[in-house]
Amino acid sequence: MAAKYNFPILPIADILEYFSMELSDMGITDSDFTLPKASQWQRFYQILLEAGTGCTQDHLIQAPFQHSEPFEHPEIYEQTVPLLTLTMALKRFGLAAGIADIKMSDLIQPKSKRTIRIVSGIINFLRFQDDRLKVYDDIKQKNAAVKDQHTQLAKANDALQSRINKILAHRAEQEPEMMQLQDQCEVIAANMNNHHKTQTMQQKDISDLKSKIAERNASTDQLKVAMITSKEEGENLSRQIVHSPERMKNEQERMKNQLMQLKLTKEERMHRLLELRQVVEQLQDTECHCVQGLKLITGINTEIEKEKEVLAEISNVKDKSQAQKDLLRDFSAKVQQLKRILSTKQDKMTKVSLQHQHKMPGAQETLEQLQQEKSRCEQMHSEDLAERQVVIKQIHQVSNEVTKCTEEHEEAMAQLRGLYMELLVQIDAYHLRLGEERQAVDKMLPGRPMD
Secondary structure, three states, rough: OOOOOOOOOOOOOOOHHHHHHHHHHHOOOOOOHOOOHHHHHHHHHHHHHHHHHHHOOHHHHHHOOOHOOOOOOHHHHHOHHHHHHHHHHHHHHHHHHOOOOOOOOHHOOOOOOOOOOOOHHHHHHHHHHHHHHHHHHHHHHHHHHHHHHHHHHHHHHHHHHHHEEEEEEEHHHHHHHHHHHHHHHHHHHHHHHHHHHHHHHHHHHHHHHHHHHHHHHHHHHHHHHHHHHHHHHHHHHHHOOOOOHHHHHHHHHHHHHHHHHHHHHHHHHHHHHHHHHHHHHHHHHHHHHHHHHHHHHHHHHHHHHHHHHHHHHHHHHHHHHHHHHHHHHHHHHHHHHHHHHHHHHHHHHHHHHHHHHHHHEEEEEHHHHHHHHHHHHHHHHHHHHHHHHHHHHHHHHHHHHHHHHHHHHHHHHHHHHHHHHHHHHHHHHHHHHHHEEEEEEEEOOOOOOOO
């Protein structure tokens, strides 16, 4: 049954185009596929293995020590072991590329269709490897970027955590003072409310007193005007009427008493005004204290708002760090998955190596058989060389005889040609004489027409 391949068989033009783009130093041509040579394709396979595995050609060709140890005379197999190692490396690479039937005959006696199939599978695997390497490099770069970002965020988180601890320690140190200030602010606020209430009451009283003072000032002015008018009238009347001195004394005493009462009321009102001024000054002082207390309260409120903003930033940073941790967890899961895949591949490689170790005795037996066949072939080849030398000698002898014969034949032919030329000359002379004699005979015979 024909082998089924999981990759497309590429035409020669596509293969040459791929090699010209990716591996331009191979120097492969169309004739290498139509008429493949073993030495050329061994070199081409080495270049392809180097491109696919990353190992150098010397490392691929170099024979491992354990391969040459079982041989009795390893120097005899110096030319065969590199070919075997190259075949084994190409076979392992072919299993990964989906070509499970690579044989040594593909290197020793390459065929056109078979070579095109193997090269198509290797190109398919190299393209797949390039695509997967791009994805792996992208994941690796993303993982490195996430790790860098995680380290930066961890450093920022540590800095913020130390800052938070400092703020919390400073806040714990200032908390008793803040509690005292809050209590004092509450007391000051209560006092301010009471002062505002008393100030409003006092302002009402002051406005009432001012209105009363204005009314009394107006009444005093009216009284003064009335007194002036009464004085004028009294003077006029005194001019006209002569009063008794007792009545005048009584009126003067009454007027003095009224003046004394007015002076007393005026002094009482002045004392009241001084008291009100003192109360107003006290209220202004309390108002200044209240303003200072309000400034302290606003400062405390701004500090509390700043602390709230810092706490909000810290919560945002924590959320971002949590998101980054989630991303890192996802990437770590992907990395673990890749590690599992790598471990499975390593297990497969170990299994393949164990199978290879199990197959090594059989391969060594086949190698010994091949060596025996090679020795037989070398003996036959030496015998063939001996026979060939004898035949070559006979051929030389025959060729020498042939050259001698040809030389003798040429000499004989030259002699015959000379004789033939002489014969032709004699025949021409004979014909001339015969013609002359015939003409003479014709002339001698009368009555015969002339030709």
